[in-house]
Amino acid sequence: MTRSKLTKPILLALAAGLTPPSIANADVLNVPSDFPTIQIAVNLASAGDEIVVAPGTYFEDIDFLGKQLTLRSSGGAAVTTIDAIGRFDPVITILGSSADGSVVEGFTLTNGQATDAAPGERGGGIYIDSADVTFRDGVITDNFATIGGAIYANASLLTIENTVIEGNEATSNGGGLYLNNSTTTMTNTAFVSNVSGNRGGAAFLIGGSSSIDGCEFLGNSALVRGGAIESASGHQLLAFDSTFDGNSAGDADTEGRGGGVYNSSTTDAVINNSLFTENSATAFGGALYAAQDILVRNSTFVGNFTDTDLDGVVGASSAHLRNCIAWDNGPNPIPASGNVATHSIVEGGFAGVGNLGADSSDEPLFVNRAGGDFRLVDGSPGIDAADSTAWPGALSTDFNGEPRVVNALESGATGVPVFGYYIDMGAFEFQPEASGPTCFGDANGDGVIDLADLNAVLSAFGAVCP
Numbered sequence: 513m514t515r516s517k518l519t520k521p522i523l524l525a526l527a528a529g530l531t532p533p534s535i536a537n538a539d540v541l542n543v544p545s546d547f548p549t550i551q552i553a554v555n556l557a558s559a560g561d562e563i564v565v566a567p568g569t570y571f572e573d574i575d576f577l578g579k580q581l582t583l584r585s586s587g588g589a590a591v592t593t594i595d596a597i598g599r600f601d602p603v604i605t606i607l608g609s610s611a612d613g614s615v616v617e618g619f620t621l622t623n624g625q626a627t628d629a630a631p632g633e634r635g636g637g638i639y640i641d642s643a644d645v646t647f648r649d650g651v652i653t654d655n656f657a658t659i660g661g662a663i664y665a666n667a668s669l670l671t672i673e674n675t676v677i678e679g680n681e682a683t684s685n686g687g688g689l690y691l692n693n694s695t696t697t698m699t700n701t702a703f704v705s706n707v708s709g710n711r712g713g714a715a716f717l718i719g720g721s722s723s724i725d726g727c728e729f730l731g732n733s734a735l736v737r738g739g740a741i742e743s744a745s746g747h748q749l750l751a752f753d754s755t756f757d758g759n760s761a762g763d764a765d766t767e768g769r770g771g772g773v774y775n776s777s778t779t780d781a782v783i784n785n786s787l788f789t790e791n792s793a794t795a796f797g798g799a800l801y802a803a804q805d806i807l808v809r810n811s812t813f814v815g816n817f818t819d820t821d822l823d824g825v826v827g828a829s830s831a832h833l834r835n836c837i838a839w840d841n842g843p844n845p846i847p848a849s850g851n852v853a854t855h856s857i858v859e860g861g862f863a864g865v866g867n868l869g870a871d872s873s874d875e876p877l878f879v880n881r882a883g884g885d886f887r888l889v890d891g892s893p894g895i896d897a898a899d900s901t902a903w904p905g906a907l908s909t910d911f912n913g914e915p916r917v918v919n920a921l922e923s924g925a926t927g928v929p930v931f932g933y934y935i936d937m938g939a940f941e942f943q944p945e946a947s948g949p950t951c952f953g954d955a956n957g958d959g960v961i962d963l964a965d966l967n968a969v970l971s972a973f974g975a976v977c978p
Contacts, residue, residue: 541563596625604637620650647663674701691720705730713739735761742775748781751784754783761793769801896927
């Protein structure tokens with residue numbers, strides 16, 4: 513049921529702080545056509561109600577008051593903003609199990625600030641405690657807190673879908689997200705240019721667990737460690753099909769560790785099918801720092817580095833790489849002591865079963881290294897050279913969602929098969945039928961459409977394709 517506009521008696525009741533009976537049973541509350549502000553709609557809503565917000569900018573901060581609500585915009589995040597500027601509170605606060613099942617959908621949340629004494633220092637954009645909450649199709653940007661610049665979640669179940677978390681800052685841990693003894697599922701979400709004054713530029717995760725699927729971590733930074741992510745004590749990290757690019761740890765005065773990921777949790781840390789490019793640390797582990805065991809399977813590492821020009825891929829001594837490709841990450845990209853790599857291409861060589869890379873002829877042969885296309889071309893030594901027994905059978909696709917099992921070689925496969933099936937090294941499975949140019953107009957397959965492509969077409973004009 514959608515409410516009509518407020519009558520004068522209802523407005524008088526609102527002004528007096530009363531809840532008119534005709535509103536108390538509402539199913540859908542519309543802002544601003546029925547209610548002038550989002551918070552007034554929340555005040556008068558009942559558990560299970562839906563608040564629908566029209567496009568516009570709403571200068572307020574919202575407290576769900578422990579109610580289970582769906583708060584959604586009718587026009588989407590690009591045209592609907594909740595702006596808490598000057599209010600010195602999180603943009604949205606959701607507390608208590610009575611709010612379980614709450615949904616926030618289709619908003620830009622900005623200018624929240626949480627820098628008071630505890631617990632007022634948590635979650636500049638969203639503060640969640642002891643609740644089951646879903647945030648989807650949104651943007652969380654330019655928020656500020658002591659911990660959890662964009663989001664703080666404690667003892668909660670948090671789902672984040674199709675969201676951009678960008679340009680948030682924490683003076684301590686978790687520039688984008690601070691997850692404390694909580695469980696999160698993140699899909700198709702981008703953490704971009706978030707900053708931590710200590711640990712976890714994009715996310716600081718302690719206790720609980722996370723499932724990170726198809727997410728991007730781009731240009732985040734932490735002063736001490738975990739430019740993108742720190743997985744700390746008791747946290748179980750699972751990431752797959754995700755990109756870590758241009759994240760950094762440390763500065764000129766601080767020894768940064770783990771430009772992409774820093775793992776200090778003794779609980780499982782597993783990364784599958786992921787891409788690490790151009791991440792950096794001032795001291796150790798341009799891409800990863802493994803203070804505790806971390807298992808990385810079928811992932812590709814390119815262009816990661818440290819200021820010391822060592823440990824471009826891994827710092828410390830507890831990384832286990834299976835079926836990976838590590839190329840152009842500086843000399844000695846993986847310290848030999850304690851780290852393990854098998855059926856992987858490691859430039860410069862690394863002792864381990866099935867490893868390649870000691871010879872220049874082992875170059876993995878990417879489609880377009882300069883253009884950031886790290887798929888393998890025909891003839892790459894990584895094709896059908898991985899250990900299929902190390903790959904979890906439940907994951908049937910590669911980074912691009914293409915079939916993971918493609919027997920490309922008629923003979924000469926060097927990997928370990930399962931029931932006669934071989935997989936490739938790295939995040940991308942070679943797809944013979946798709947090995948040509950994928951950009952329309954890119955006739956020579958170099959990733960750039962220019963005069964060279966026109967010349968290629970003109971020189972072949974009139975020829976008959978086989």
